[in-house]
Each structure stands twice: as C-alpha cells, then as structure tokens.
Amino acid sequence: MRVLLVEDDPTLQRFVAMALEDDDVRLQACISVDEALLALATQRFDLVISDLMLPGRHGLDLLQTLHKRPELRAGARLAVFSAGINPAVREQLEALGVTRFLSKPCSLADLESCLDGLRDAPANVATPSIHQAAIEQYFGGNTALYQAFLARARLQFPNDIANGRKAWERGEHHKLRHLAHSLKSVLLTLGHADAAAIARQLELDAQQAAEGSEAADDAVRSAWPVLESALAKLL
The missing domain is CATH 1.20.120 (Four Helix Bundle (Hemerythrin (Met), subunit A))
Known part of the structure; x- marks a missing residue:
C-alpha cells in the first residue's frame, strides 16, 4: 500500500512512519500542499492523510483540488487530522470525499482504521x-x-x-x-x-x-x- 502523508510536524511524521512500518506500507511524507500535488501528479497512492493547518496553502485547498481533478486522486482514500473542526467544516470535508477523521494526538488504532479494507482490495493490475x-x-x-x-x-x-x-x-x-x-x-x-x-x-x-x-x-x-x-x- 502507498500512503501520502501531508504534515509539517516532524514529530507526527515520525509517529505515523513508526506506526505503519509493520503494515507493508510505503509512506511518503511532504510538508505542504504544493509538495503533495507534485507527488500526486507523479505517483499513485492508496491513501492520503492530510493536516488542515499547513504552511502556505490550507489543507482544504488540497482536498478541493483533488475533488476538481479526480485523476490526481486516482481513487485514493482521504483522511484528515481534524482537531477542533466544527460540524459544518466536517460536512464540507465529507462532501470533498474525506472518509476518515483523525484526532491529535492520533492513536495507533485510528491510523490502522484508515487502512481497513485497503489490504483486501484487489490490486489494479488488470491489463486493459x-x-x-x-x-x-x-x-x-x-x-x-x-x-x-x-x-x-x-x-x-x-x-x-x-x-x-x-x-x-x-x-x-x-x-x-x-x-x-x-x-x-x-x-x-x-x-x-x-x-x-x-x-x-x-x-x-x-x-x-x-x-x-x-x-x-x-x-x-x-x-x-x-x-x-x-x-x-x-x-
């Protein structure tokens, strides 16, 4: 599984990397929306986990771009770190395709829940x-x-x-x-x-x-x- 983590906090980056290292996951971390969009333009991911508060552009910009350009998302599951968001923002994020909301600090169980079903999903290897x-x-x-x-x-x-x-x-x-x-x-x-x-x-x-x-x-x-x-x- 390929996971893109969009998070500028190095402590949280290390925690996610350690939490997923035994789950057959290839993790790529970036610290900004622009870096994330470049990664998505050149690679495919099964899961994108993004913070909302990022340096420069807001994490919401990333989600809105993926909503407008589904070829960048390429079917990836979307999750966000959601500390302190109100119901209206949560509803907006769900409309953009977010299916997992992670608290800060994030628990191992919450992270693993993001991967549920991805392991069993058929690999996209069919030849057109x-x-x-x-x-x-x-x-x-x-x-x-x-x-x-x-x-x-x-x-x-x-x-x-x-x-x-x-x-x-x-x-x-x-x-x-x-x-x-x-x-x-x-x-x-x-x-x-x-x-x-x-x-x-x-x-x-x-x-x-x-x-x-x-x-x-x-x-x-x-x-x-x-x-x-x-x-x-x-x-």
Whole structure:
C-alpha cells in the first residue's frame, strides 16, 4: 500500500512512519500542499492523510483540488487530522470525499482504521483490452512481460517528467527532443498510441525550435504540458 502523508510536524511524521512500518506500507511524507500535488501528479497512492493547518496553502485547498481533478486522486482514500473542526467544516470535508477523521494526538488504532479494507482490495493490475494489441505485437502475447515493462516505465516516468519540465522551462530544445524521442517508443510499446503521437509531434517541434523556428517554439511550449499530463496519468 502507498500512503501520502501531508504534515509539517516532524514529530507526527515520525509517529505515523513508526506506526505503519509493520503494515507493508510505503509512506511518503511532504510538508505542504504544493509538495503533495507534485507527488500526486507523479505517483499513485492508496491513501492520503492530510493536516488542515499547513504552511502556505490550507489543507482544504488540497482536498478541493483533488475533488476538481479526480485523476490526481486516482481513487485514493482521504483522511484528515481534524482537531477542533466544527460540524459544518466536517460536512464540507465529507462532501470533498474525506472518509476518515483523525484526532491529535492520533492513536495507533485510528491510523490502522484508515487502512481497513485497503489490504483486501484487489490490486489494479488488470491489463486493459485496448493494450492487447501491444502485448501481442511487442511482447509475444506475454502479459506478465508487459506488466513488468510497465512497472519499470512507471518507475522512470517521474524522472522523465522532472527532466522534461526542467528542459521545457529552460528552453533546452535538444534535451526535450531527445526525451520525447525516447518516450515516443516507450509509450507506443505500452499501447498508448495517443500519448506516443503527442511525444512524436513534440520531438519534431523541438527539433525545429532548436533550429530557430519561433512557431515551433510556441508549439513546444504548448505540447510539453500535454505530454506531462499524459505521463502522470500512467503512474
């Protein structure tokens, strides 16, 4: 199970880490809404536990963003530390999908209750039928081999997103072209033809932008965020 903890109190972070270390949980902690959104854009989690009082943006901002963008939440269960909230706020949080409310200090039993049912939930490993052609063409019909390749790609995609974003922000068109070329092949092999087509066009535009084309530079600026979003959905 993958758990995202959004909490700026290091003492509480350590308590949650110690409480969940024997529960086959991979815990990732962050201290702000912006850090949490970046993590959610590049990874999938089974459970998100968030404080409401955070440095910078309020925890409610995170929950509202996940409500508006369900692809970021990706079905994760939501829990909040709720010390001192009134019934109206609790009702608002429930409307945003929060199903667990944890007090401060938090008990071990309350934390474990957040995990109830997640252990028994079927893993999301089914291979979509639209990818069957890719399995037949590139993996000789071996679904297990496809799943292994997909798992490795998902480990690499966060690095690709970070490197691509950096190259895009700096206008490093040669680096972006090289990355798009690589992603085009990977995405096509995985059966994501639409995303592969975006990467292919970005590769062509980045090459032309590197040669001085202003129109291609504008196209690159528009195309990379679309490709980045497509990669995030595959994590």
